[in-house]
Amino acid sequence: MTQILTGTPVVGGVALGPALWPGHRPDHSAEALGAGVEIAEEQRADEAQRFTAAAAAVAARLRERASQNTGVAAEVLTATAGLAEDRGWIGAASGLIAKGASAPSAAVAATEQFAAVFTKLGGLMAERVTDLNDVRDRVLAELLGLPEPGVPTPDVPSVLLADDLAPADTAGLDPATTIALVTRLGGPTSHTAIIARQLGIPCVVAVPDLTGIGSGTVILVDGTTGEIVVEPDDATARARVDEHTRQAALVAGWSGPGRTADGTEVAILANVADGSSARAATDHPVEGVGLFRTELAFLERADEPSVEEQAAIYREVLDAFGGRKVVIRTLDAGSDKPLRFVDQPEEANPALGVRGDRIALAHPEIRAHQLDAIARAAEGSETSPWVMAPMIASPAEAAAFAAQVRERGLTAGVMIEVPAAAILASAILAEVDFVSIGTNDLTQYTMAADRMSADLASLTDPWQPAVLHLIATVARAGRDQRKPVGVCGEAAADPILACVLVGLGVTSLSSAPVAAAAVGARLAGVTRATCENAAAAALATADPAAARAAAAAVLENEEVRSAASR
Template identity: 50%
Template sequence: MAETLKGLGVSPGRAAGRVCRMAAPPELPAPTPVADADAELGRALDALRATAAELAERAEKAPDADARAILEAQSFIADDPGLHESVEAAVRSGKDAAHAIDEACAHHRRALLAAGGYIAERAADLDDVRNRAVAAVLGLPVPGVPTPGHPFVLIAEDLSPADTVNLDPDSVLALVTSRGGPTSHTAILARARGLPAVVACREVSEVGEGTWVSVDGLRGEVEVGIGEEAAAEIQRLAEAERRRTSTSRGPGRTSDDHPVKLLLNIGSAADLAPQGVDAEGVGLFRTEFLFLDRREEPGYEEQVAAYAAVFRAAPGGHVVVRTLDAGTDKPLPFLGLAEETNPALGVRGLRVSRVRPEVLDTQLDAIAEAARQSGAEPWVMAPMVTTVGEAADFAGRARARGIARVGAMVEVPAAALRAERLLKELDFLSIGTNDLSQYTFASDRQHGDLADLLDPWQAALLQLIADCAAAGQAVGKPVGVCGEAAADPLLATVLVGLGVTSLSMSAPSVPAVRESLAAHSLAQCRDNARLALGADDPGQARKMILPGW
């Protein structure tokens, strides 16, 4: 008899097939005596450098900006001088190469987890670096995605970016992990590839290899022991649904023609290459991807060229540019920022301009020049705006350069609570649900035991979105959502019912969201919003809105 396991649905869609598990990380052998410390150190550092080079090569071949940035960050971790120094210290204390790498990575992992926030997200990346480097030292195969020779549902404790980035959708039908949360790398990259995914499904670790399962990435359910015939029928229906939505075209609208702009989240012009997705523009241009792989700040001319390329390629010429979203939580060497005990609550986003104002000034100058060269009229917003004063200062600096439409990301409750006042200084707001969830619920985005608190169906988060949307309606200014919540087809109806005017997401998510909105009237969206706001927990909200939940 089939059994249903529950987790968090993070990438919608259905799929069914046989289970295959990720290969286990390499096990350390018994320690060996070190006769030549210099030679042993050389082995260890060679393994780390080879790992860094391999990850950098994978980054160059990555199919999208999210994957590219994540892999580049991993490459930097493997090549980090601080990690190398820790490895050297371990070797000098008598550890062999494999155990020195393991000890150094364990030390840095504890520091990352203690920092919390985005920094803690690097712990999973460091684990992957450790596994790859240890495998290289021991001459073992690098752990990775299995290749059984038939389509399968991939089950793992968690997935590293290097594993996820090259998943073949023709072979991997769906992803299920026992750890992770709705904003984990697994979730983000699964959505970017259109793969159904469920995370934080602890019981999936007990499912045997080869078992037939179905995965529902919207409901967050994994049905175990369904049988081959049932799996074939689920796959047939899923493929029919994909074919149907792939022909979806036109602007986002409810069934009674209420407009909702459907936009794309991108990192560079390369993400706007022909991909068969009909969108109405770019709702989130993450400019930090131009900075993340750099030891030095990109110059003015280089920035102008990168921004102009996006402005020329964007559908309808509509682009919302987010200025550099980095800081001590996502450190860039050229910023020279001091280390902090809690980077998630420190100098990040717009706050970097407090200590390095010239970085933002150069970026605004480059955006303005790129707009002149391309004839575009970009909207520009700052991340981590918290107070009215910050909003006013940013707006003044942008408008002084001829940028006409200036806004802010709403990522902290303080901004949401003062949304109406912020909009007296700004032209629009864009809600980043990933960070807004983290700060609203005081829950680390990578803490697997707290993943349910980051579920975007949480009523407290929806209330903050509703308050922002109401503020926008009061003054006739747009309020969009560009966080991962915008990619959920069912939640999209709730967001529109709350008053959100645009939804920005990865390209594969657009057709399903468009179809979901087209199947609901504005009145139905408002009913869904009312039900979700009144629910005591996300499960209850979904159950009231989705029949048969």
């Protein structure tokens, strides 16, 4: 019997196939873990060594997978590898083993301790609980001589269902066999959702009652509307897939540059994390880089990378897009991306603590070295990079950063992620040459909602009218001062929302490269006036679902009129 479930749409597209659930995780029963059995004192040192060796093996495998990936996938795999060798976690487990616990039971107990702390901290730290549990199970499998847990390789193209997925699992998915992703938990801007977008597979999160769907059950996933149809009518389902395939063929034919049907230019740019992901991005119809995340060069380093090391990494990206626009974001560390070479005290709420620009204020040498490296990378390059700082909250912070950037002959900008910065956008733009709106964090901070919470997924939807109003404020300030206003959050990957953003006055859109063609093709089919009408319709609503529906209705009416006139 056909059943319809709904969740929060993350990556658009339509897919039809059998459901597939991840394989079983290691048994956590007391018997399997050896809980209650005291290890003899003379064997405890060997047991502790067995644990650390297992953790090191897991970390090595994750780093190997990171080296085979690019962009966000490589970044989160590297961060997850760091969890496997976290000194606090290993120390807690080793302490339990020293008291007689077995290595498997110590791994579980230590994880429970840290998971409780992360959950209490909330925000981005709570997001790491899924990653930590994944590391725990990989280490358990290593200790117990079991196959490494994770997602099985489907025999036929399948729809992957899960309560939640660790980024380490998501990063390894093959879009040819995993044709859609649906989770019961998670939010629209989680790392897993971002990786799904990078892979270009339809994705819906925060779907209740998902556990009632058995493996092998045929389901239809609509990543644009968030609809999951269980055991759909075959003819109807295949017609929807065929229509999506037809639309995808039209999208595949779009090659840029970005502009509306009446000629308004909108730069379609890529988010990248290193030279490898930048070179891969050139295979897509993008006009440059709107967000070069530089964290990958700093994560899991025992010491700060030298100016020479950094310059070489940055130059790879500049060379990949020779002569085209490249926007580099300075280090956005802290919170869920701690630096090993910086002594950061524990914070009650790291997402609202010392992160982004605030680390540079406490450690100015890190920013100075990074800006020196960017300037050195630009020497002799065809590209003069634009440079922006994350987590700017005031015009004074923007002015101080801009001065440092301009001293080195570079173009200065800032990220708008904090509501205060959006409200004071006019004053901030007076200090810099451009701004870029990070919709992931702007949404989280505006709605006071943990982006990883399934219960709050509707609040962290970038279609929230409150967020759209803040974007409109920033775009208006940019238009008044004739300065560029970009969007580099994942909202820029949604073709319908992209039209709304252009209608609000945004001048460039940067997202996962795989989304570029769909966004560009949609903009090419509508006029600037239609985008403005869609934006006005969205702003007039009071919830994200209504905003999405109102904007879509305006755009669809325009398409119908255009088809009738041809």
